[in-house]
Amino acid sequence: MAYLALYRKYRPKNFGEVFGQQHIVETLKNAVKHNKLAHAYLFCGPRGTGKTSIAKILAKMVNCESENEKPCCACASCIDIQESAHPDVVEMDAASNNGVDEARELVEKVKYAPMSGKYKVYIIDEVHMMTTGAFNALLKTIEEPPSFCIFVLATTEPHKIPSTIISRCQRFDFKKLSKKVIQNSLAQVCEKEKINCSKEAISLIADLADGGMRDALSILDQCIAYAQDDINIQDVSAVYGVATTADKIELYQLIYEKEVKQLIEKLSEIETNGIDIRRLTTDLIDIAKETVVYIYSKNLDTLSVLNEENVQKMASMFDSNTLLTYVDYLIDTLSKYRDATNTLTYLEVCLLKMVEFNEEPIVVEKEVAEKEEKKPVIVENKSFSDEEYYQMLLKSTKKIKEVDAKIINGIFVDSFFGLEKQLINLIKEAEIMASSKTNIILTVDNRTDANFINNKENNIIAENMMEKYLPNRKEIVCVTKEEKEFLITYFKSERSKTQKPKKTTPKKQEETITTEDRLASLFGKDGFDVVGE
Numbered sequence: 001m002a003y004l005a006l007y008r009k010y011r012p013k014n015f016g017e018v019f020g021q022q023h024i025v026e027t028l029k030n031a032v033k034h035n036k037l038a039h040a041y042l043f044c045g046p047r048g049t050g051k052t053s054i055a056k057i058l059a060k061m062v063n064c065e066s067e068n069e070k071p072c073c074a075c076a077s078c079i080d081i082q083e084s085a086h087p088d089v090v091e092m093d094a095a096s097n098n099g100v101d102e103a104r105e106l107v108e109k110v111k112y113a114p115m116s117g118k119y120k121v122y123i124i125d126e127v128h129m130m131t132t133g134a135f136n137a138l139l140k141t142i143e144e145p146p147s148f149c150i151f152v153l154a155t156t157e158p159h160k161i162p163s164t165i166i167s168r169c170q171r172f173d174f175k176k177l178s179k180k181v182i183q184n185s186l187a188q189v190c191e192k193e194k195i196n197c198s199k200e201a202i203s204l205i206a207d208l209a210d211g212g213m214r215d216a217l218s219i220l221d222q223c224i225a226y227a228q229d230d231i232n233i234q235d236v237s238a239v240y241g242v243a244t245t246a247d248k249i250e251l252y253q254l255i256y257e258k259e260v261k262q263l264i265e266k267l268s269e270i271e272t273n274g275i276d277i278r279r280l281t282t283d284l285i286d287i288a289k290e291t292v293v294y295i296y297s298k299n300l301d302t303l304s305v306l307n308e309e310n311v312q313k314m315a316s317m318f319d320s321n322t323l324l325t326y327v328d329y330l331i332d333t334l335s336k337y338r339d340a341t342n343t344l345t346y347l348e349v350c351l352l353k354m355v356e357f358n359e360e361p362i363v364v365e366k367e368v369a370e371k372e373e374k375k376p377v378i379v380e381n382k383s384f385s386d387e388e389y390y391q392m393l394l395k396s397t398k399k400i401k402e403v404d405a406k407i408i409n410g411i412f413v414d415s416f417f418g419l420e421k422q423l424i425n426l427i428k429e430a431e432i433m434a435s436s437k438t439n440i441i442l443t444v445d446n447r448t449d450a451n452f453i454n455n456k457e458n459n460i461i462a463e464n465m466m467e468k469y470l471p472n473r474k475e476i477v478c479v480t481k482e483e484k485e486f487l488i489t490y491f492k493s494e495r496s497k498t499q500k501p502k503k504t505t506p507k508k509q510e511e512t513i514t515t516e517d518r519l520a521s522l523f524g525k526d527g528f529d530v531v532g533e
């Protein structure tokens with residue numbers, strides 16, 4: 001038996017098998033049940049969303065010979081319609097039958113009663129392709145067709161249809177299928193076909209299908225031809241010539257890390273896989289744009305390209321200003337592609353400009369820091385000078401730190417959601433370096449986490465949340481372990497400078513608080529302990 005394309009094999013045969021479009025299915029079922037069928041329907045919506053499939057199911061339903069559930073898909077009428085061989089069900093493609101003559105011929109035939117069924121059903125696909133003359137010829141018939149006649153006009157471009165036609169039809173707007181519906185349907189098909197397709201691969205196919213089930217199944221078909229019964233995300237991107245979101249985020253990360261050699265290699269690798277550079281460029285624009293929207297709205301519902309994890313990674317690397325500059329660069333590059341023979345070179349240059357623009361935060365090296373004590377600790381986003389940190393540490397006490405640590409430990413994470421939950425989790429995992437009445441300095445292992453807490457928008461949310469638990473509002477700032485060590489060294493050296501004159505007078509020494517005492521009161525005597533450990 002010849003191989004049947006998946007989209008044909010899984011084309012819905014009855015309303016129960018239709019993917020999504022629940023509102024339309026229910027309305028049509030009720031209309032048939034209560035005998036309230038319209039004479040003309042207009043099915044509008046993107047390609048592959050089930051317009052002609054539902055039209056055929058409707059044709060089966062009104063002509064089915066079964067006494068029970070309709071359509072039965074087993075009687076002669078149902079089978080004929082399924083195979084497009086029923087004399088009373090006419091499927092027309094207006095793209096190739098768009099003239100006045102065809103329309104007149106149709107109008108002429110409409111008059112005659114059905115040959116074998118109860119209803120004659122005319123399904124006219126891509127109806128917007130008809131000429132004005134053809135529409136005019138049809139108008140009268142659509143307005144007052146014989147009682148045994150039903151028209152179903154399907155179109156992807158309803159705005160091209162004359163209002164005189166639209167007003168005579170009952171209109172249904174088919175929606176793009178949600179990614180979730182497509183993913184679930186693909187998973188079912190894979191199970192029936194005994195194909196092992198990874199979750200990531202299904203997710204990428206659903207993205208590529210852009211709301212159309214027919215496209216989703218065609219892509220799956222191509223992947224099966226390429227990778228047989230075991231499909232992973234690399235197979236999908238190889239077949240379809242797309243870079244995965246992970247690939248694109250990696251490009252951004254290499255820009256952030258200024259890893260120029262790896263960046264160019266990665267781009268070349270993506271290009272070798274046959275990926276369209278124009279599409280890659282617009283995808284990079286979408287990612288930057290989506291991240292900026294997220295930075296301002298903090299609303300995960302605004303995301304379509306990125307998921308929560310991706311967008312937070314992006315937001316931890318770049319601020320909105322940098323991202324908007326990147327968008328400018330990329331749009332500029334996109335406009336140059338029109339006359340370009342080697343688009344890859346243009347994109348390479350663009351990415352290099354992005355590397356150049358991205359001002360990397362200075363990571364404080366301990367040795368360097370000791371030599372140049374005045375060099376500020378630069379924390380991206382919210383930042384303080386060494387002197388400001390010094391003042392914060394001076395005001396801090398071990399007692400306050402213990403109280404704050406207890407409070408933070410007692411916060412119940414599960415009463416938070418989304419971004420708030422992530423922030424609370426990070427704060428709980430962090431070590432409190434020092435606490436005063438007005439400040440908390442946290443320490444975390446890596447810069448990404450520190451940036452996440454210091455990110456200006458996130459920081460306000462964190463301070464607002466913590467205000468509800470702490471005795472009063474406190475400024476929260478987060479440093480890395482390296483920065484913490486540097487700050488302690490800096491604190492010691494500054495502290496000893498102010499103490500030196502006093503140390504020369506032996507009598508006063510007893511009253512002097514030594515650096516060690518001060519540090520002990522801040523961090524505990526046995527080094528820099530973490531309260532609550």
Ligand SMILES: [Zn+2]
Pocket residue numbers: 063064065066071072073074075076077078
């Ligand atoms: Zn039937």
